[in-house]
Amino acid sequence: MRSKNIFAARTFMFGLALLFPVAQPTPTMAQEVADTIRVNTRVVFMDALVKDKRTGVPISDLKPENFEVFDDGKLRPISYFTREGEARKPLALVLILDLRDDGAGRFLRRPEVLETIAGELTKLSPEDEVAIMAVNFDEDRSRKMLTDFTRDRNQIAAALKQVPALMVSEDERIRAMINASGKDTPASDDTSDRIRGDRTEADMGAVRSQLELNKPAENPASNQNILAVETYKDPRTGVTIIRTIMKDGTVAARRESKTGKVNVATGEEYSLYAAAREISAIATVHRPNSRAAIVWVTDGIIPIIVEDRNATADLLIRSNVTFNSLTVSMRTLYKFLLPFAKPVGNWIGMSFSGSAKYLAKQSGGEAVQVSRTGDYARGLSKIIGNLTARYSLGFTLTEEERDDGRLHNLEIRVKAPDAKGKQRKLEVNSRRGYSMTTATEKEATASRAQ
Template identity: 25%
Template sequence: MSLLVRSALLCVAMGFCCSVYGQDSTPAQVDAGSTIHVSTKFVVLDAEVENKKTGNLIGALKPDDFLLSEDGVPQQITYFSHDQLPLSVVFLFDLTETVRPALASLAGGAREVLNHLKPQDEVAVMVFSSHAKLLQGFTTDRSLAADAIGKASSMKSSEGTFIHESMYEAVDEAMKSTAPGGRKVLVWLTDGTANQENSHTRKIMGKEAPTYLHTKEEATASLLRSGVVVSALIDRTAETDAVMVAFFFVAHMGDIRKYADLTGGPVLNTSKKEVADRLAELIDQLRGRYTLGYKPTNVKPDGTFCKLELRLKPDVYGGLPDKQDVVVRTRTGYFR
């Protein structure tokens, strides 16, 4: 059995993921909570439509308002929903030294935002530095999630941030979602910094890292195959700025944003005083995404990367803000 077929059967068994392959008929519209039956090769993606000037999401759009193409070939949208599917959220707390001054406020915001979730949404809690560690698997029990977040707030690590390894492990955990049809999202609570992952940094700040470190390419491939959406709440501390100045040769910014861009996920900046509000805003943005599905018309061999483009039809802009202020965010593509 090929890897693609095995992934297909796993996706069908688990419910619904962003790139899905099964063996049933093409899905029709479904009500919230319904099981989505997928076709021989059926692709599903999340998309956010935002007024970038105001930051407000644009709702009330219909399937006919979108133009979707795969490798430049137009595709017909046959599944469409908006805020109907539950969220499977993985909160990931950065334990590195530069984040430590903000960790308590980040955890406090995460505990508070648990009440912002719907009852059917499930939560998992992880921490990360040179690798990711699971504190609480997916649960709808808010007390269990709150306890894990509280534990995370008191933890610390002398390790560096190996973001590619942590991303690979986080995606793997997100795929263990138990919610049928759940939209899988990673919410990284961090200052946005990362360290070079090589033999030198491993000796200095990666002593607890796994023997084999997954590369950026491996983490990216795993992410794009999974359909998981990456998002982040970034709190840049004074310690962050100091480290960036003193250790610029081993520390850098931007990796989380690049991963988020691949999936079309939101990244927001915050400060201690506004963590709860900004995190609630982030969750609202994740929930307010459209879900679209289609059966590809292109014939491509297994393992091929297919580039996606999603935009609004020109006539839709008549009832929207200025065209240049509207942005459609979705993942850049997927692997067959």
């Protein structure tokens, strides 16, 4: 059964250790929110959250001269600047609930926790939208949209109320299977032989499944459930990553060494990469005038191939999606095994934990720890507040700068003296890069860098 297998797999993995700010068309005024204006100038926009390093309180009184923007190490003149509250884009927030019963699902099954989350979401501005997704909740489905984007706070609350019904404990699942099988009947020689035969066939099926996992990715044309197959070769390590994208949004990934040996493979799952891929497309195509953000509720244990984690960060940066996490308490067993699992992960090319925090840092988001029921409201309030309490900066690309599609590194530095003239210790949260448009996009009326 899936939940049991997941728990066993996660425990086994640990046990092994023991042996884009988006560049938009140039606005006519710094206050405008519209993303598409018929002009030729190309501008790279970025959002920056500036906090007091000691208190964590956002700083809202800074001026353009307090900021420096570096593009691949080159200082860029700031052409556009707005503060918090000046033409704020509406939020398009995707709340992803990881319902593994050995992870965050232990807490998300509690009505009081769900009510706390729903109560905090009702405080959003009327123009802000929320979508809610459940993942890893049973053995048959990896994801379910509890509600698509909506501004209806009652619909959001109703979606969250669905969560406990999705979660069935292992004992309950076993009892349901026993009840569904009917009364026991004495076994004859024929039925005993048939049962032994069934077990042999089941064992062979498991072997075949493992062999199938280690075979090259299928041709999309040969499996109608496959949407696409992505192949990426890391130029630094020579490692090849093969991702099979399924039509239901899940992704199966395989990591092969330079010699073609499979280091690690994952089954079809709604992984961090799958979520970033889906939500990045939504943000770019369907919500271009909104500030797209993910809030992933997890226990922090998210096994992922390292190259997939890096590719996830790349997707988030290019599409201007901010990743955030609410991280619940980890099981004591995992806390104990985690220090031993890390070197094993480094050896096979897997990251077992810390990916949520890494993606938040790369995309300019927040990773917040929660434990008590009230922490969910405070954590969510902090994430939402920091999404809205941001400066918007922009610099203009010259006509000579070609649209190379490459991911450029961005760095924002802030210098602000206090009342005594001493430089304040500040922390800046912002996206770590951007990419220019492709040639096709350049020919469009409103040129963009994403």
